[in-house]
Amino acid sequence: MNVDDYTILQRQQLSENVFRVKIKAPAVAAERRPGQFVLVSVDADYGERIPLTIADADPAAGTIDLVFQRVGLTTSLMAERPVGSKLAAVLGPLGRPTHITKRRHVVCVGGGIGVAPMHPIAKAFHDAGSRVTVIVGARNKELVILEPELRAFADEFILCTDDGSAGRKALVTEPLKEICEREDHPDLAVAIGPPIMMKFCTATVAPFADIEILVSLNTIMVDGTGMCGGCRVKIGNETRFVCVDGPEFDGRLVDWDSMLKRLQAYRPIERRKMEDHICRMEAAAKEKEREQQK
Secondary structure, three states: OOOOOOEEEEEEEOOOOEEEEEEEOHHHHHHOOOOOEEEEEEEOOEEEEEEEEEEEEEOOOOEEEEEEEOOOHHHHHHHHOOOOOEOOEEEEEEOOOOOOOOOOEEEEEEEHHHHHHHHHHHHHHHHOOOEEEEEEEEOOHHHOOOHHHHHOOOOEEEEEEOOOOOOEEOOOHHHHHHHHOOOOOOOEEEEEOOHHHHHHHHHHHOOOOOOEEEEEOOOOOOOOOOOOOOOEEEEOOEEEEHHHHOOEEEHHHEOHHHHHHHHOOOHHHHHHHHHHOOOHHHHHHHHHHHHHHO
């Protein structure tokens, strides 16, 4: 098999700003485990690297699937890349994989784009013989992703939307609380999604002492080796680095307020970068239109 060259083999737009790409990366695919992520550099001339959790992998085919949301410059550049083009680099797999064992009952909660990294974890618990309940949350039905894939193995599937356009009109914490109150309540909850969602999922589970709560943090990262310190978080009374100590932590121990504050640090810079960015596809289309008008 050829070495990793990070060619985009397939590209699918799941919603207005969410994309799924299949990338040729045999070495990463062979080593990847549920819960791990990669650092992606889209353009050799633009050095930013972003962490993306591996949504799926096929070791036999030597491919990995990445699902990402177009929110900043790098994800916008990645969204513009056509099939057949190559990414500059894909570093990984990084982070500690999820500890998968047979559990009596696992409830997996995915919010928004967090459904993608939750998918391989939920499937791995199912394959290990656990009863798996999946709760998916989105703002509306157009933003729901990977529903067929999750329904295929979930023992129970609950869909929530903020506006009630699909499933039940509720936040994910509502059915999560109901499940925790059941006689056959889960012994483990896994929450992945926006930080504020994970914070409130943790608060929902916290009163139930016999239910563990794991969260997968997606913080600012630079080198992925713990050297830069950009991804540091406070876990209990200790400072940890998400890239090497995580991305999964006990939700009850996360200092959510300090993490949320750090995530806001580079928003002004990112906004300026986006304002200066010109979509390459749009530029090429306009240039073609000008040529045709000559």
